[in-house]
Amino acid sequence: MERHFWSGNIAIAEAALTAGLNFYAGYPITPSSDLMEYIARNLPKRGGIFVQGEDELSSINMVIGASIAGAKAMTATSGPGFSLMQEALGMAIMLEIPLVLVDVMRLGPSTGQATKSGQGDVMQARWGRHGDQALVVLTASSPQSAYQRTIDAFNISEMLRTPVILLIDELTAHLWETVTIDKDQISLIERRYGKPGDAFFDSGDPSIPPPMPRIGEGYNVLYTTSTHDGFGIRKTQDAQIHNHLVRRIYKKIWNNVEYLFNYNIYPVDMVEKDKDIIIISYCSTARVASETVEKLNKEGFVAMNVELRTLWPINYDELSKIIKDAGIVVVPEMNLGQIIYDIKIIGNGLDIYSFNKIGGGIPIYPDELYNYIIEAYRK
């Protein structure tokens, strides 16, 4: 067992190194720069390559090239940089390239309050690219969970041959706490390679990604961002091939929803009870939500917090079972309401409340959330 005192950003960097990171490229932007600086110091010591790109466009594209060449590769950025990376992220989805992108959320829109915390990138993470596509979005609310979710992000990206986004907000990125690690308990998923001549862009079973090709070894691989058949041949006119490819990449994520969807319930002994109040939260707000339910439970309510550690794909069936009998459902977010749209679909017919706070990077305080909930509950 190891014990460390780390910030969220450092926990992510350390987890990436443990996961076997070989390549990092990034561009300075608060509040993710300190993660990059930590990598710049420590990755070369382990034989890895660190590059500060000329912009976010180059950084994410270098990461894609590095991953194609066989590296475990990542980048980290924040709102404006995340926007710049979207087109390339769409390429990574289309080419099925494993990579990890950490978005340390700051307060937009645009330059907004650049150093302050926010949670405004939730929908950008899910829908930021053009075209139909799906990817995996994980979250964390502490240095400890940031460490775990980073390992998970690398594993999922390799397992499903897909980019994975880890969303945290500035509050968690710069929160220092003890992180306990048992290295023996960490298992890593490594890339599955195919042989020359394999169909590297169709496995026959949409739930399982095709194997990756090796490059520079005579496979004559064709990677193209245009619609392609299973062998990478460009097919820009064939409706059926397009339909097949895009649906397969979509299903690759959604068919694995049971494995990918992860949440944390607090307090656990509430699961079996009839709940008056369920809070659904993510990122730093999950901490506030847990404190709020403690207070509610002390006051005689039956309250439970569900922290979403996966934002996409959401297991709609499972989540709807969890919340179906709740008196009210409250979704606190440090934005004007983003994940609430999915919760409203899941909890159709339930009393669902969106609690929003933006500005100054000031967290939602447990007291104000408590007061809001009491008022909503009495309506």
Add this chain to the structure above:
Amino acid sequence: MKHPLINYLREELLPTIFCPGCGIGIVMKALFQAFKELNIDTLDNFVFVSGIGCSAWMPSPYIKADSIHTIHGRAIPVAIGVKLVRPNLNVIVVGGDGDIAGIGGNHLLHAARRNMDLLTIMINNQVYGMTGGQVAPTTPFGIKTPTTPYGNIDYPLDTCSVVAAAGANYVARWTVSHFMQLKNTFKKALRKRGFRYIEVISQCTSRMTNRMNISPGEYMKQILKKSINIKKLALETYDEYLNNIIVGEYTDRDRESYLELISKVVENA
């Protein structure tokens, strides 16, 4: 009898989709001839990276090697990622003038500044060919295109001067009318380290020469006639650039390359 350079092509995907008279075929042939003369029989340890545009289709899908056909303007950074992880591979970027000098211009500048170990070939047909021949950063002054219906008021970029000034080890420009020189330049560049940049002036027959009402062959004669070797020029070349085509080697040096520098970082960390 088979074509002597067929080994470098995916025969099953021929014929190419390029318009009759397009210059891309000449560039491809010069490159293949260079491979052949260097006794490179297979391209197994070559990776081609390209962006979007007609020129980007040269390697993808036609060249029998690994190729990565990326998004518009980003071939250079993807190629950098490949090269840094697999330093022993030969990584070649191929793209059009819009792709490499327009939307991807910043990456070109910084790859040159870093003397990144890549060979970049820019096929300059002086327009955005694939999208309909709109004005590009390389279009001559005064020319009419669909988006400069009253004539182009932007001056063209002399990418070779810029790339040479930024620090590349090797920079040269030829035209598709200079087959032998082009082939020899490819041969030379393939044996060097650091950033190597070759611009090839070419013609777009469907979106440019047809509008000028001249045949591709006539256009090739014109660009040959307009070409002046850089060795014959005084120091100040930009005015010449606007009225002529400057060909030849802009720079040929042997600065330490990025790969060598970054391996020292890793060694000493």
